[in-house]
Amino acid sequence: MRGAWALRLAAPVVALALALVAGGAAGGSTGDRSQAPTLRVGLFGTLDEGKIGDQLAFDTLRRKTGITAQYSTFVSPQAVVVAVTRGDVDIGISGLHSTVQAIAQGAPLRALAVVKQTNEWVFVSNTPTVAELRGKKVGYQTPGTETHAFAKVLLARVGVRDAELIAVPGSPNRAAALVGGVLDAAWLNYVDFIRVVREKPALRALASARSLVPFSALQVIVVSESYLESHRALLTKVLPKLLLGYELLYEPAGRVRWLARARATVFTATPADATRVYENYRRIHLWPRVKSPVTRAQWESRVLFWLAGGIVESVPSFERVWDLSFWRAAARASR
Known part of the structure; x- marks a missing residue:
């Protein structure tokens, strides 16, 4: 067992620079599939069970739109936030707490959706x-x-x-x-x-x-405000299909894809653990639902927990942290 932990810890935290399929330049034209752009996506930590759902959601985006993902990994969620702010990546998947801290300190960032809407700890x-x-x-x-x-x-x-x-x-x-x-x-x-x-x-x-907290979301999709304004048309295509990709993980076919990816990567030595982890993720509703954007009441419950626990001294407003327009549009379209 210690060997399994050592393997997880020793995995290199390097830029993967891995396009899932051939694609164009990042932030490029949103025209036909032959010219579909490649999104530069920032993740943190090593490839683990928690990132399998993210990768499969981006797989769905590729299948539905031709838009591909080029991943770079960073040592921490804070490093992802910095990369997004500097424009080193287009989209980041970062910790909610780290993102909010950066916004409170003046970083021009917005969270567009949660990707892990329930805390598994x-x-x-x-x-x-x-x-x-x-x-x-x-x-x-x-x-x-x-x-x-x-x-x-x-x-x-x-x-x-x-x-x-x-x-x-x-x-x-x-x-x-x-x-x-x-x-x-x-x-x-x-x-x-x-x-x-x-x-x-x-x-x-x-x-x-x-x-312990009503709204326990852990990770969010984050972009810079400049990218948000200059790529709204692209994000209008990307967010609904990404959210659909997460939604499909709850379905039987999504379960098959998740388990296949997990057993081929993270759980090669203990394939039975992959099943237990997937069933737990599904039971606790880890991944976002298209029809359930974050609400103001959920956000305020989290803010109250942070303030009461001394985790933060102040928190930016709901509107300052979130741009939920893409998620809300996807929810309306799915009805």
Whole structure:
């Protein structure tokens, strides 16, 4: 199992520069398919189970429009935000929190849609209850992140004030620390949860992040305001088909495609895990639905959580963060 984590951690974070099929220059003409543009898409981290849905959504975009994707990967969501702001990529898939932080600091960015509309994190512990974590070590991502706030909320609810909160960046690293006894509890991605339980069955899930906040979206499609204004016609084609691509992941054919891609890439050594992860993603409604754009009420619930948890001091307005016009148009067209 440690080998599986090591493989995930060792995957190179480099520019993939991989067009799915031959295409034209980025931001080019939106004419017929022979001249369809290639979108430069920024992702963060290594190729993992969470990005399979993104790749399949872009596959749908290609099949429906001829528009292709050229991927570049970056070390962090913050780096994606910088690349989008500088124009190094056309579209970024970045963390919602990182995007909002950048906008609050003046970055000319807009979020167009969520791509992971539900948080999959699981709170895993070697104790039967959260209350039994008194005096124990609890792992989270980094200070000021939502895993930090989630850990504090869970502990406070049962009156635990003396647990030691330890920053351990990366779910695979926290998983290894749990198995090795360095941590007693931690927030993990679902795939790391099923791996640690296989190696150490006494570990158990005590809570989920989505149960702590009504709107738990993790990642968004982000563009610069200049790209938004100069490529509205292109984005009018791109967003509806991308959203359709995510929607199709819930269908039987989408399940087949997701599992085939997952077993050929991320789960070559443990193909059965691919099925468990897909079924969990489908159950928690990980991917966006065409007919369900983000609402103001959802956004305000998230903002309240951030403010109460001390994650942010202030948050830009709903209108400043989001341009949902493309998503709303797709929702109207699908009725």
